[in-house]
Amino acid sequence: MPHPLRSALLVAATLAAAALAAAETPALPAPPTPAGITAPGPQTAAPYQPTPIVPGGIVIPLYPPDSPHLDANRIHEAETYGSYSPPHLGYIVNIHNPSIEFHPANGALNTGATVILAAGGGHNKLNIVGEGALLVPFFTQNGINAVLLRNRLRSDGYEPTTHGVRDAQQAIKLVRAHAQHWNLDTNKIGIIGFSAGAELAARAGLDYAAFDAAENTPENPLAPISSRPDFIGSVYPGPSPFAFGNETEIPRDAPPVFFASPGWGDWIHAIWATEHFTALLEVGVPNCELHIYARGVHPGDNSQASQAPATAGISSRGGVAFGKWQESCLHWLDDLGFLEKPGVETQAARDTAANLDRPDRITKYRTVKR
Numbered sequence: 001m002p003h004p005l006r007s008a009l010l011v012a013a014t015l016a017a018a019a020l021a022a023a024e025t026p027a028l029p030a031p032p033t034p035a036g037i038t039a040p041g042p043q044t045a046a047p048y049q050p051t052p053i054v055p056g057g058i059v060i061p062l063y064p065p066d067s068p069h070l071d072a073n074r075i076h077e078a079e080t081y082g083s084y085s086p087p088h089l090g091y092i093v094n095i096h097n098p099s100i101e102f103h104p105a106n107g108a109l110n111t112g113a114t115v116i117l118a119a120g121g122g123h124n125k126l127n128i129v130g131e132g133a134l135l136v137p138f139f140t141q142n143g144i145n146a147v148l149l150r151n152r153l154r155s156d157g158y159e160p161t162t163h164g165v166r167d168a169q170q171a172i173k174l175v176r177a178h179a180q181h182w183n184l185d186t187n188k189i190g191i192i193g194f195s196a197g198a199e200l201a202a203r204a205g206l207d208y209a210a211f212d213a214a215e216n217t218p219e220n221p222l223a224p225i226s227s228r229p230d231f232i233g234s235v236y237p238g239p240s241p242f243a244f245g246n247e248t249e250i251p252r253d254a255p256p257v258f259f260a261s262p263g264w265g266d267w268i269h270a271i272w273a274t275e276h277f278t279a280l281l282e283v284g285v286p287n288c289e290l291h292i293y294a295r296g297v298h299p300g301d302n303s304q305a306s307q308a309p310a311t312a313g314i315s316s317r318g319g320v321a322f323g324k325w326q327e328s329c330l331h332w333l334d335d336l337g338f339l340e341k342p343g344v345e346t347q348a349a350r351d352t353a354a355n356l357d358r359p360d361r362i363t364k365y366r367t368v369k370r
Contacts, residue, residue: 034087043078057101091125101148109143112185112342120195123154130312131194168200192233199238240276256287260325262296282362286351296322
């Protein structure tokens with residue numbers, strides 16, 4: 001057994017050595033402060049060139065610089081970036097040279113399918129991250145090419161039903177025109193809109209024939225390219241052309257639409273979703289799907305104590321079912337054949353073609369005696 005005095009001396013020596021080492025060890029410096037949100041591209045006298053929001057993106061303006069659809073006096077202005085939660089980028093405003101940002105699907109997984117993401121923001125801001133950038137890896141890792149749309153906003157002096165919808169329609173044309181360069185299937189190009197962005201997607205899925213006819217001019221290189229989306233996603237949508245009792249003609253070859261919205265906690269967007277879905281269902285548009293989840297709140301709205309947090313896109317909603325809408329959408333795309341190999345005709349295309357001469361079943365339904 002060690003002598004008690006020797007043990008005490010050893011303890012004292014150990015403590016002294018530790019104290020000396022601590023005195024000689026420099027203090028760890030504090031970490032640097034966050035760098036802040038990403039800066040937009042520089043403003044020059046030339047048309048503004050947007051920069052990628054997600055690394056590796058290919059950015060292309062929607063229109064040529066001399067396009068009559070652009071405001072020549074403002075096309076040079078730089079976009080303005082903003083944040084909901086610094087230092088993270090949240091939204092963009094001051095968009096005068098609208099664009100698309102392309103991200104390829106993951107290598108051998110590429111199905112050729114492509115989704116254009118149209119963010120919301122009440123037409124006053126473009127929520128390019130929560131309803132755009134954060135979804136890019138989800139789609140590309142599942143073999144779907146992803147495109148971020150930067151469309152013009154009401155807050156910058158543009159009208160959503162004309163300028164915003166035109167930007168969405170032009171984006172579909174432009175993506176389809178670059179299909180060969182990007183290894184896309186021209187029959188698998190769709191658009192998913194969120195809130196205000198869903199309003200643009202809804203119109204794009206109805207008015208494509210008129211848009212293409214108006215754009216069919218000799219000087220337009222995109223004239224022969226169709227703006228019809230092959231599928232549409234409508235997530236907690238704003239008012240559709242069928243809202244407030246309005247009636248709108250639905251083309252016989254209207255594309256299928258996937259709807260998703262919280263219900264009780266976001267009742268108005270759920271109503272707009274169900275109104276649009278019902279209008280398509282009544283006239284027999286094939287393969288539309290509707291998900292109204294029990295819980296969840298529209299992004300930006302105040303959450304009730306019993307509701308999930310109000311976040312956007314596919315961000316966590318505390319485990320609430322609405323946070324999984326993207327998986328249901330992926331299953332829907334798979335069901336309709338969009339995740340088959342490039343070049344294989346989709347089930348959606350076959351069903352649309354087979355139902356072009358469908359009967360007017362809703363008139364018959366309304367005249368049936370109970």
